[in-house]
Amino acid sequence: MNDGATDVFQVANRPGASHxxxxxxxxxxxxxxxxxLVSASVDLHHPWMALPSTPERFRxxxxxxxxPHEEAVAICVRGSGAIAGVVNLNSIIRGRFQSGSVSYAAFAPTAGRGYLTEGLTLVVRYAFEQLRLHRLEAQIQPGNHASLNLVRRVGFRHEGYSPELLYIDGAWRDHERWAITSTMVDIAPTPAHPTLPER
Structure with missing residues (x-):
């Protein structure tokens, strides 16, 4: 177990960010x-997602x-360093979009304790303050109530519904679309990313 945050995640080390x-x-x-953790969490994750379950797939x-347009972030329990969940920032697009997609998973041994809510909140701040993104999107299957409740708690807004959006568990699945922008979060003053056009 690797205890503590790396320097790149300054937001996680800020006073009051998360205890x-x-x-x-x-x-x-x-x-x-x-x-x-993936093996212990099969029942928790199925049928909503599948994480790598072999050494080859993990590599x-x-x-x-x-x-450069993807990041996998471990949410670790402060003190022990145990991995409580993972948040992935996917398909980061710069220029006029400055947006990425977010996916996440808790792990069964520590699920239900609010660690993923705290971790996702920190990742959102990291994406806006340090990566200088403007928008994060989450696509969630309508039956995945735990995930829908999570994004509500973090402050995402519902933006729509897309039939057959993503291929999951052997079929094209319908998804709700949720998003959060930097203007919806109280973040530190942050200069625009250099790829954002002036006008």
Whole structure:
């Protein structure tokens, strides 16, 4: 277990940010803990999502999230360093969009304690203050009530419904679309990303 947040996640170390969780990037050293957590969480995750469950798939997952437009963030319990959940920032697009998609999962051993809510709140602040994004989107299947309640708690707004949006568990699934923008969150003053046009 890797205790504490890395320097890139300054938002997680700010006074009052969270007394219970820290953020850090997933690394190869997390493989055994991550795979054990995925195995323990099969019933929690199915049918809503599937995380890598073999060493080969975990290495491919890390390689994907090493790309500049993707990030995999571990939510860790402060003090023990145990991984309580993961938040992925996907498909980050710059220019006039300055947007990314977010997905997330709690792990069964610590689920239901609010760690994912605190962690996702910190990741949203990190995305807006340090990555300088303007918008994050979440696509959620209508029956996934835990996920819908989570984004409501964090402050996302409902924006619509898309039939057959994502291929999950062997079929194209309908999803609700939720989003949050930097103007909806009390963030530190942040200069625009250099790829944002002046007009």
């Amino acid at each position: 219970r969780v820290t953020l850090r990037h997933l690394t190869a050293d997390d493989q055994d803990e991550f795979l054990d 491919a997952y890390l390689a994907r999230y090493a790309e």
